Amino acid sequence: MAKEQARGSRNQDITLDPWGTVEVKDYDRLLKVFGIKPFSDVMPLLKKAGMEPSLHMKRGIIFGHRDFDKVLEAKAKGEPVAVLTGFMPSGKFHFGHKMTVDQLIYLQRHGFKIFVVIADAEASIVRKIPRKEAIRIGVEEYIASMIALGLDPKKTDFYFQTSRGTSYYRLIQLFAGKITTAEMEAIYGDISPAKVIAALTQAADILHVQLEEYGGYKWVVVPVGADQDPHLRLTRDIADRVSDIINLTRPASTYHRLQRGLDGGKMSSSRPEYTIFLTDEPRIARMKLMKALTGGRATAEEQRRLGGIPEACTVYDMDKYHLMQDDELSRIYNSCRSGSLLCGECKLLAWSKLEKFLDDYKRRLEKARDIAWSIVDVPKF
Ligand code: SF4
Numbered sequence: 001m002a003k004e005q006a007r008g009s010r011n012q013d014i015t016l017d018p019w020g021t022v023e024v025k026d027y028d029r030l031l032k033v034f035g036i037k038p039f040s041d042v043m044p045l046l047k048k049a050g051m052e053p054s055l056h057m058k059r060g061i062i063f064g065h066r067d068f069d070k071v072l073e074a075k076a077k078g079e080p081v082a083v084l085t086g087f088m089p090s091g092k093f094h095f096g097h098k099m100t101v102d103q104l105i106y107l108q109r110h111g112f113k114i115f116v117v118i119a120d121a122e123a124s125i126v127r128k129i130p131r132k133e134a135i136r137i138g139v140e141e142y143i144a145s146m147i148a149l150g151l152d153p154k155k156t157d158f159y160f161q162t163s164r165g166t167s168y169y170r171l172i173q174l175f176a177g178k179i180t181t182a183e184m185e186a187i188y189g190d191i192s193p194a195k196v197i198a199a200l201t202q203a204a205d206i207l208h209v210q211l212e213e214y215g216g217y218k219w220v221v222v223p224v225g226a227d228q229d230p231h232l233r234l235t236r237d238i239a240d241r242v243s244d245i246i247n248l249t250r251p252a253s254t255y256h257r258l259q260r261g262l263d264g265g266k267m268s269s270s271r272p273e274y275t276i277f278l279t280d281e282p283r284i285a286r287m288k289l290m291k292a293l294t295g296g297r298a299t300a301e302e303q304r305r306l307g308g309i310p311e312a313c314t315v316y317d318m319d320k321y322h323l324m325q326d327d328e329l330s331r332i333y334n335s336c337r338s339g340s341l342l343c344g345e346c347k348l349l350a351w352s353k354l355e356k357f358l359d360d361y362k363r364r365l366e367k368a369r370d371i372a373w374s375i376v377d378v379p380k381f
Contacts, residue, residue, distance in 0.1 A: 024226050027063050027257065034229055036064035036255055042072060049075040054106040056099070056256060059320055059329075062223075066232065067252035074219040075111070082217035083107050084206055084251075085224075086117040089138035090127045091269025092277045093145040096259045099321055103223045103256070105150050113217060114156040117205045118142060120379060121161040125194040135160070135379060139372045145278060147368035148361055153375050157214075161201055162379040167211055171204040172197075178241040179234070187230045203235040206251050221252040229255070259321050262292035262314045276318075276354075278361055285358060289315065289351055295336070296343035307339040315343070315350050323353040 024030055031038055039062050046053055049072040056062045075081045085100055108114050118138035123129040129137075143158050179200075184191045188199065209217045222232060232253045239248040261267040261274035268275060276285050295309030295316065310316040310333050319329055332349070335341035 024258070027226075030226055031064050034226075034233075036066060036226075036229070037069075039063050039065050039068075039254065041065075042069045045069055045072040045076075048072070049110075051075075051110045054103065055326075056103060056106075056321075058326075060257075061099070061321060062103070062254050062256045064226075064255035065253060066236070067250060068221055068254055071219045071221050071252045079219060080113065080215070080217055081111070081219045081221070082113040082115060082209055082215065083221050083223065084115040084117065084209055085222060086119045086202065086205055087138075087142045088119045088123050088127065089134045089142055090123050090129050091137070091141075092272075092279065093141045094267060094269060094275045094277045095318070095322060096267040096275070097142070097145070098149060098278065099256060099259060100223060101146050101149050101151060102322075103254075104146070104156075107221075107223075108152060108155060112221075113209075113215060114151065115209050115214075116143070116146065116151075116156060116158045118158070118160045118376075119198075119202070119205075121201055122198040126198050131379075131381065139376060139378070140369055143376055144365060144368040144372040147371055148364040153371055158372075158376045160377065160379050161205065163377045164208070165213065167213060168204055168208045171208055171211075172200050174242055174245065175200045175203050175238050178238055184234075187234055199231060199234055202231045203238050206231075206235045207239060207248050210248050218249050219252070220249075221254060223254045223256065225258045226255050227258065229253070259317055260314055262288055264293045264312075264314060278358070279365070280358065282355055282358060285354060286351055289318070289354065290347055292318075292347070294343045294347075300342055303342055304339040308336040308341070308343065310336045315347055318350055318354070323350055323357070 030036065039057065039060075042065055043053060043057065046057075051072075054062075071081055083104060085104060087097065087100075104114050104116070120131070120134045120138055123134040124131055138160060146156070146158075147153050176196075181191070181196075184196055184199065188195060206220065206222055208214055209220055224232065232251065236250040239250045242248060259267050261271055262276070263274045265271065265274060269277075273288065276288050280288070292314045294314070295312035297303040297306055297308065313336075316332065316336070319332055324332065332341065332346060336346065
């Protein structure tokens, strides 16, 4: 068994389950345990590849990578590079999703070809989402949202898993012959036939863009949250194992911190009271933000005396991941720490940005929905 896979996905207090709930408390430890490299290692290579660091890179939100240095070196030499990411159409589009799309937009502007898979097969077999609903969500919530946020549909290959071509399916079958049940259990723990198919389909999603008919991209990076790392390790091992039949390069990956929900728990469509959706009515979004868990003290007097704790604050997360420019963010951080800013006032600052964003986004989304239906090959059944 290859080295990366042998680490499994469970290690003492850290469990990575792409289908479950993952809370990572110590990212440095996660890097060590799973053999992910710190993203700071590749920061000096960005310039050679003609790239300025993105907001997520500068703020440490993207914290790790596997082989992204190789992708940047290839790009610096003028070789074509690509990104693949996927979304499961199982709920409404929220700010955690937006973070991934912001990365895609950044990479697209730097010349990466973008592939976005709507994982409708996985939504049906693992999450039991009715087919028609999965397709509607895929187009109207996900593809439309990505276009509304600024991803250029002319330079993006959006596709549904169930409407991809024969060679893509051929890869899934090929991969199935290269892995054992025991190895799948070592990576994923409890595994069902549906999850096996979903995992191998994801491996095909990541690797098929290297086939000539999909562009022949040798250097592919997959931006993910740490919870998705088991899929990456499986796919990298599979790329090695099929080398007797087909030449596929191991994919690279970057890892971002998962934005917390507004109670400090998981941000998820299944926890709507703690998750702001991009289509939330202003009244609802405001209410959620005003009730959000902060790093403030019990009383105003105490906060003025001791200062707040931005690292513990979910409003600060919204500022850091989405809302504030660098100078605004550092002003908020320092004023919070010194106690000169109180949480009520700070939430209103965040709301003034969020309200404008949601208003602009709503108008862009209406147009983007029509475009979304027209550019994607919608599955027939
Ligand atoms: S002042 Fe702002 S950043 Fe500080 S804890 Fe309160 S809401 Fe969070």
